[in-house]
Amino acid sequence: MEDIKKNRISPQKQLVNFLVHLLLAVLSFVWVLPIFWIVLTSFRAEKGAYTNTFLPQGYTLDNYIKLFTDRNVLNFPKMFTNTLIIAIICCIFSTFFVLSVAYSLSRMRFGFRKTYMNIAMILGLFPGFMAMVAQYFILKSMGLTEGSAVRLGLIIVYSACTGLGFQIAKGYFDTIPKSIDEAAVIDGATQWQVFTQITMPLAKPIVIYTVMTSFIAPWVDFVFAKVICRANADQFTVAIGLWNMLQKEYLYQWYTCFAAGAVVISVPIAILFIYMQRFYVEGMSGAVKG
Amino acid sequence: MTRLSALLMGVGIIGHGQIVKGLLILLCEVAFIIYMIGPGAANLAMLPSLGDNPGGEVWNEAKQVYEYMEGDNSQILLLSGVITCFVIAAFIALWVLQMRHSYRLQVEKEEGRHVPTLVEDIRSLFDSNLHITLMTLPCIGILVFNIVPLVYMISMAFTTYSKEDEHLILFDWDGLNQFARVLNLNGNIGRQFWQVLRWTIVWAIFATFLNYILGMVLALIINRKDTKWKGFWRFCFVLSIAVPQFVTLMIMNIMLQPSGAINVLLQNLGLISNPLPFWTNANWAKVTIIVINLWVGIPYTLLQVTGILQNIPVELYEAARMDGAGPVKIFFSITLPYMLFVTTPYLISSFVGNINNFNVIYLLSGGGPTYVGDTAGQTDLLVTWLYKLTVDQQYYNLGAVIGIMTFVILTVVTLITYRNSGSYKNEEAFM
Known part of the structure; x- marks a missing residue:
């Protein structure tokens, strides 16, 4: 059964499916990024709001x-x-x-x-x-x-x-x-x-x-x-x-x-x-x- | 008996056998009279002038010294005046109610029916009159902490209560002058008002409809038959609602500063050489706010429409597909009209919410950038301007006028859209 179903999907549909999942992945990344960033910042060792790097240089629990x-x-x-x-x-x-x-x-x-x-x-x-x-x-x-x-x-x-x-x-x-x-x-x-x-x-x-x-x-x-x-x-x-x-x-x-x-x-x-x-x-x- | 209770409230009710209830009402009348003789009358008397004694040193003949006399405080006088008016209104309402009740008891007695005793009355409060028990406290809360403050604030719009000309302690009635100032296109305040109003409306339209349509498209994409891991995608988007809004907004503000994370990232990647002016350029700030609001709002739409989208009759889609309609065509001729029809009330409330959306503007741009000499920034909405005028700058009368104007605009918009909406005109269109 599983195979028959798979065979039915046309290449065009597969492409659409791939694009849809890609789009969702990109969007999810955009939506989760700020939240991820704040969690990273809370463990950041360097002080201050503005740093020269996007990712922290060191991690700590001091905050x-x-x-x-x-x-x-x-x-x-x-x-x-x-x-x-x-x-x-x-x-x-x-x-x-x-x-x-x-x-x-x-x-x-x-x-x-x-x-x-x-x-x-x-x-x-x-x-x-x-x-x-x-x-x-x-x-x-x-x-x-x-x-x-x-x-x-x-x-x-x-x-x-x-x-x-x-x-x-x-x-x-x-x-x-x-x-x-x-x-x-x-x-x-x-x-x-x-x-x-x-x-x-x-x-x-x-x-x-x-x-x-x-x-x-x-x-x-x-x-x-x-x-x-x-x-x-x-x-x-x-x-x-x-x-x-x-x-x-x-x-x-x-x-x-x-x-x-x-x-x-x-x-x-x-x-x-x-x-x-x-x-x-x-x-x-x-x-x-x- | 009933006639006598026009003067001595509650007497009619006592006469018809409901002694405790009648006595309570009589007690209310006594309390009201004592209040009116005491502070009530004084409050009312001060209401027209709002006080004009500035206070200060007064020569005391008996003691032969200058004494400090406390002056009038118009703001307190206005508040107590407004409260007294409410007490009088409540008293009139009580009077009408007891007259009606007394009359009804009289009729019941004449017809020889049973007059309820106190115990029966109390019991009915938990049965057929349960709504009285349940709603009294919430209603008092709303009256005291919403309606009274609103009336008080509205009355400020007709006074000179503002930091201009030092009218913060003593102020007078001012008629419609402040309204004229706000509506006058050529004055400084009027120019700012029209500018803020224009942006408020542009913002509300973009924020409401972009969020609505894009959120719906996202929901449709996630609900597609062939989309895998539906729960996971939904979780990713909903996560952003779960984090308190003020936290994410403040983070966004910091991230988009000239030396914030986004600019650093773009500069490190070599895409830009100078930081992008997200908050310092008026047009950039406007676009940034609308885009960030998409980030904030789309998940809400996603949550709200997912259930409703699944209610759309499948036959409609099948018929459309038979006729050879593509997904875009189906969206615009079936999904969107259906959703608009069902969710008009939700759209109206979200439009109202956006016009009054304080958090997004205040925490993201703070209304800035602000030009020198202006009280309103380029991205201020009416609400954030209202906040600045009252809390920060103490132009209470102007703030109150802005509040009233917001209310008027919202009422007009709501009435027009509601009257023209499908769900009002033709309730059965899609049934």
Whole structure:
């Protein structure tokens, strides 16, 4: 069988196949190159951002060691714990917010429903910063922009508005047949029981997806953190710390450490992402189907 | 009873047997009145003038000394004014709700139906009224940390709040002057606005459609029947999404500097003698940004369209092949129209996302190169300009105007494309 199939492929088709694979190989190389380069840089022995050679001359683990032990200038361990605390608390709140809103909009019918979806769409058209600059003033008037209260401020900023990001979860809930709920209601279940004991287990992929995205958000956001933290170096999150390492005054000393830091936070995030991408695809196609 | 509750809120509800709920509403009214007599009225009174006491040394007759008097801070006065307006609006909403509720209870009682007790009410919050329980907190969050800040920021557009003429502490209402300034083609600000707007739109169109089409082509190539190692190719591309965006963007910025890795590599290979001006020449910077954005965006498209592409009915392809259509023809007359039809909402949201795409511009070029005397660089988008105007340069009123203009443009674009899209006009075209 195998031979007959092979014989059928015409030379022209073989050429096309070869070209397609060549193209994919070249493109993959382009896509992976910067990531490969940052990993190389994180092990580079020479300091500084700019070197005369593309590949490092010597390899070392010092960049990682410096990143986790040098607490004087840029305190990476402290930033790491800050971000971890913020991420865990945000994750709890935003998951609850997103799932409750998505469930209500998908399953319940109430007068405010359409209005809410329209408001969410309109708010989505404003540039994110518009609210952010004013949020800073509001947090300031509440005293949440100084000292350790900054952390609370950041938690509020990251989780307060997550109720607007319900689309993917709602799309997923919409694909779960309503007849399951109806059967449960006939058996005497309340809506709360349907939500927690029937829909949630059925929607496990989207629950995992929501938990992970809300956990990742504080690690990768740097704009909000920068505006809220301003000069409070104690309260920096990982993202601002890494951004700072690339500023002129630190660039030479810290560039290779930046690469090490980038690898340190990217590896877990990449693993989480690759694990959850299928949920993302499922949620997206659910959301598109409407 | 119902009529009385127009004045004494909650009385009607108490009268109809729902004592706890009625008392809570009455308590809200008392709290509101206390608030309005206290700080509320003062806040409202300051709203028209936004304060005009500069503060400073004041002679105290009794103590015979100069005392430092704190002046008005317009920014805080404006914020508390806006919050007071929201409190009043919330109170009016509560008033309407309790009137309606009271009336409904009255009707129910007259018809001799059962009036729900407190326990039943609470139970219904976990059953037929579950949405109230679930949505209250998220809605409060959105109101306090999105809607109030937005209204506050929008109101700044109509003031003189900016570093110009030292209006950072005391400022006044300014009407539409700032809008006139931004829209005036001949002024300095107006010229920059049109330049930024033009680039924002060019950028959004390129970023959205190039990513969309090239991403789709890539997905089709990977999904071809004869392509081997599909999972591996997909993994290579998706890996770039998995690394946090700000990290890859900052790396790209460093790699493309005059003495960065790319220039070094090209020089070592002997292809160029002088470094390429990736960030220092405006046109180079624009092209570089669009190309890098392809690197950032194509994997997203790949992820999003892979599933949908497989939904295209096979018969359509077979019919086309029978008629002798080549792969290019099939792509343009079947795949693309089908995808456009199904994914219009996604395209709109990605267009909006690109107009508001802060990260790519800010981290790659920082909006530069910037000409002397300008606040906006050659590659600044409206959002990054907004950021520079407010956070860096403290032209809050101009920043707010730019934000409003962005919103207006997005609304127009969204409405037009949505109205003209296939999925809105003819929902069943491909079914």
